[in-house]
Amino acid sequence: MSPVKVALLGCGLYQNAHAIRLKNRDDVCVVAVCDIDLARAQELIDRSLVGQNPPPEVFSDPGRMYDLVHPDASFIATPHTLHYDHAVQALDAGCHVYLEKPMVTRAQDAYELSDKVSKTGKILVVGYNTPCTPEFEYLRSQMKNEVYGRLELVVGHMSQDWLVPMRGTWRQDPKLSGGGQAYDSGAHILNSLVWVVQSPIARVFAFLDHCGSSVDVNSSINIRFENGTLAAIGVSGNCPQTGAHMSFMFEHGKIEIDPWFGGWINVHDRHGRVKYPQVTGKMQYPDDNFIDAILGRDDPRTSPSDGVIQSELMDAIYESARTGRPAQPNMRP
Numbered sequence: 391m392s393p394v395k396v397a398l399l400g401c402g403l404y405q406n407a408h409a410i411r412l413k414n415r416d417d418v419c420v421v422a423v424c425d426i427d428l429a430r431a432q433e434l435i436d437r438s439l440v441g442q443n444p445p446p447e448v449f450s451d452p453g454r455m456y457d458l459v460h461p462d463a464s465f466i467a468t469p470h471t472l473h474y475d476h477a478v479q480a481l482d483a484g485c486h487v488y489l490e491k492p493m494v495t496r497a498q499d500a501y502e503l504s505d506k507v508s509k510t511g512k513i514l515v516v517g518y519n520t521p522c523t524p525e526f527e528y529l530r531s532q533m534k535n536e537v538y539g540r541l542e543l544v545v546g547h548m549s550q551d552w553l554v555p556m557r558g559t560w561r562q563d564p565k566l567s568g569g570g571q572a573y574d575s576g577a578h579i580l581n582s583l584v585w586v587v588q589s590p591i592a593r594v595f596a597f598l599d600h601c602g603s604s605v606d607v608n609s610s611i612n613i614r615f616e617n618g619t620l621a622a623i624g625v626s627g628n629c630p631q632t633g634a635h636m637s638f639m640f641e642h643g644k645i646e647i648d649p650w651f652g653g654w655i656n657v658h659d660r661h662g663r664v665k666y667p668q669v670t671g672k673m674q675y676p677d678d679n680f681i682d683a684i685l686g687r688d689d690p691r692t693s694p695s696d697g698v699i700q701s702e703l704m705d706a707i708y709e710s711a712r713t714g715r716p717a718q719p720n721m722r723p
Contacts, residue, residue, distance in 0.1 A: 393419040394684055397461035397485070399452050399476060400468035401425035401434040404490065408465050409438035411677045418681055422459045424449040452476065456483035463684060465677075466490060467517075469566035470573060474499040477514065481506055486513040488680045491577045492704070493697030495568030500701035501722050504694035513683050514694055517676045520582045521691040523652030524671035529638065529645050530586050538659065539641025541587065544621040546636030546649050548579045552627035553607050562605050570605030571627030572598070572707060575650075577700070579623060579634055580611075582649040584699045585692070586638065589617035591699065594706035595716040601628050611707055698722070 396418055398405055412418045420439055423446050425431040431448045439446060449455035456464075456479070464480040466473060467490040474494045480487045487507075493516045494500050507514045520526040533541050552571050560566040561574055572580070584591075593614045598606040607627040614620055636649035646656040657667040674682075674691070682688035702719035710717035 391417070391685070393417050394463055394681055395419055395421045395459070395461045397422040397424065397452075397455055397459060397464045398434070398446075399424045399455075399464055399466045399480070400490075401427070401431045402467060405465065405467040406434055406438040408467070408488075408677050409434060411675055412465075412681075413439055413442060415678075415681065417685065420446045421461055422447045422449060422455050424452050424455045426450055452479060456480070456485070461485055463488065463680070469560045470495050470568045471566055474503055477503055478506055481510050481512055481514075484510075484512075486680070486684050488515055488517060488677070489697075490517045491581065492516070492568075492573055492700060493694065494701055495573065495704070497698070497701040497705045497720060497722075500694070500698045504698055507694050513680070513690055515676060515680045515683070515690045516581075516692045516697050518578060518581045518585070518692055518696075519676065520578070520649060520652040521585050521696075522674040522676050522679050524669050524673065525647055525652045525655040526582065526586065527671060528655065528667065528669045529647055530588070532645065533586055533638070533640075534588075538643030538645075541619050541638060541640050543639040544583060544587070544619065544636065545623075545639070546579055546583065546621075546634070547624035547626065548576060548634035548650060549626035549629035550575050550632045551630050553601055553603060554628075557603070562603055564605050567605060569704065569708065570598075570600070570603065571607050572609045572611075572625050573704065575627070576609065576625035579625065579636065579649040580703060581692075581696065581700055582636065582647075582652075583613075583621055583623065584703060585696055587615050587617070587619050587621070589615040589619065590721065591703050591706060591719045592616045593716050593718055594703065594710050596707040596710040598707075598711040606711070609707070613703070 634650040
């Protein structure tokens with residue numbers, strides 16, 4: 391079988407991690423890199439793809455890249471508000487699409503992109519960590535099978551030193567980021583929530599603190615899902631200590647988990663902590679899951695439907711914060 395021909399669009403810091411992992415696979419060939427800054431694209435090759443033979447071609451225009459190279463798949467790691475246009479362009483070029491989180495920054499764009507993926511028959515995944523971990527697969531299976539009864543309440547938080555280090559970057563420019571920390575690192579914990587609960591959002595009440603920035607830095611978010619599950623999530627972007635924690639509270643037990651990377655899990659039933667929960671499987675990087683799905687070796691761990699629910703949630707968060715009242719998502723027509 392021929393290697394999957396991959397293009398990398400957007401050559402910022404995290405695209406280097408994708409490049410390194412892809413280079414280490416025998417069934418992938420990075421055929422092109424693209425960035426509006428050609429020097430940055432070349433730096434990615436020199437840092438993370440050195441020695442690849444032949445070396446990737448370098449482009450500043452993604453349309454020209456697709457026309458000349460014809461990749462099988464595109465890894466898109468551009469500013470958030472560009473995701474929709476870049477994903478549609480890649481799908482029109484016949485590519486499977488890996489989108490860095492968040493999928494898009496408007497629910498309407500999420501609906502249209504989901505429809506586009508269905509029409510093309512291509513695979514689109516969103517680059518979230520936790521769905522590719524056995525810990526989160528275990529958690530979701532316990533929830534779906536009601537092993538500990540009904541999931542009633544979820545409480546979680548994450549913190550990061552984000553305000554000052556990201557100052558002056560596109561991440562704090564709302565025209566490019568679509569929002570602040572709730573859309574940036576906070577997207578991981580919010581995705582972990584909606585990926586497990588698997589229910590549309592019924593109502594949201596949120597408070598945001600910009601801490602002098604042009605985008606949200608701290609968030610306090612309360613959510614009611616249509617299936618009755620309640621959730622309270624705190625997102626901190628101005629804390630010197632990075633970390634995250636989430637508790638899923640059931641009728642007959644509780645599961646605590648790392649909602650950022652899925653690196654640990656604690657399971658409790660009515661009798662106390664379960665010493666050896668039956669967590670099986672191995673952790674995958676989202677990159678590997680994407681390539682394996684293209685090759686028919688695995689199912690995609692995320693899909694446009696996950697992006698739709700999270701987009702509806704984010705629209706409601708910002709609407710509630712703007713009005714000071716609870717908000718109901720504008721559901722798909």
